[in-house]
Amino acid sequence: MAILEVNGIQKDFGSTQVLKNVSFTLEEGNALAIIGSSGSGKTTLLRCLNFLDSPSRGSIEVKGETLFDASWQASQKEKNLRLKRLHFGMVFQSFHLFPQYTALENVTLAERLLAKERTDFKQHKRDIYEEIDEHGKALLEQMGLADRISHYPHQLSGGQQQRVAIARALALKPDILCFDEPTSALDPELTGEVLKVIRGLATQKTTMIIVTHEMAFARDVADQIIFMDDGMIVEQGASKQVIDSPREERTKQFLTRYMEG
Structure with missing residues (x-):
């Protein structure tokens, strides 16, 4: 099908x-x-x-x-x-990363926002955020950017920015x-x-x-x-x-x- x-x-x-x-x-x-x-x-x-x-x-x-x-x-x-x-996950021509956030923060932002809607969020906030961050780090590692997780978009090449954008699109599976x-x-x-x-x-x-x-x-x-x-x-x-x-x-x-x- x-x-x-x-x-x-x-x-x-x-x-x-x-x-x-x-x-x-x-x-x-x-x-x-x-x-x-x-x-x-x-x-x-x-x-x-x-x-x-x-x-x-x-x-x-x-x-x-x-x-x-x-x-x-x-x-x-x-x-x-x-x-x-x-x-659908969308990767645009021009990256569209948030300049005020690090690579990891760009990747995990949407997942963090969605997590706030979970019924157990207040009770397990720290654990949920840790899990999201680990997922984000794994995606950046998959993109060959394990050493760039704390870098801001202006510190990354165009290719690196686009790979962050791909990781972000994959984050919500x-x-x-x-x-x-x-x-x-x-x-x-x-x-x-x-x-x-x-x-x-x-x-x-x-x-x-x-x-x-x-x-x-x-x-x-x-x-x-x-x-x-x-x-x-x-x-x-x-x-x-x-x-x-x-x-x-x-x-x-x-x-x-x-x-x-």
Whole structure:
């Protein structure tokens, strides 16, 4: 059974259709890469999946539960929106770390805030916080940042900041980890260290959706690739098939232009 089912998503901004009847499924433990030119709708799709934007039409299901249906009344769409977002972890292009917090504090902040809602929080506050901090340290160690837990964002390189952002996204144990062009703000030297982390997550069968302009990376790491153009899915298939032997002429044109560029 698919962990994610996206059915007929459309997103309108005024009279402009940015997403047009987008449908796909994602199996648990798989990585899906989304490629396409700037303005093709990739980031908007990711924002709709994370409920940062509300689709104009369509539905989103995770683990068989309908989290969003555009036919619902507005009150239903907004109900438990924060809980719905917990199904997805989001890693943005520009890190979005809190500059006043250390690496560890950035990773553990959301978990600490959620812990306050636990019925046993007042009774076991110290133990709960210690457990959260240990979890945060383990995630930073996984990212190769064990020696940077007390550093502030301005003391970290761009690649290190993005790895902190990945640890933060993993902290709440989301069903699906989403990346919005995670290397676009990095120079080539730092790009490699972030891609290495994502490769490791793929090896561990972390369910991921990766919007990326790194074609070779998408081919090697993703199980499936979606190519989008003008708000639509033009082609979808196994990663090596889409990159090496695209079936659609528009996909061929995009890849040829990318390789020549």
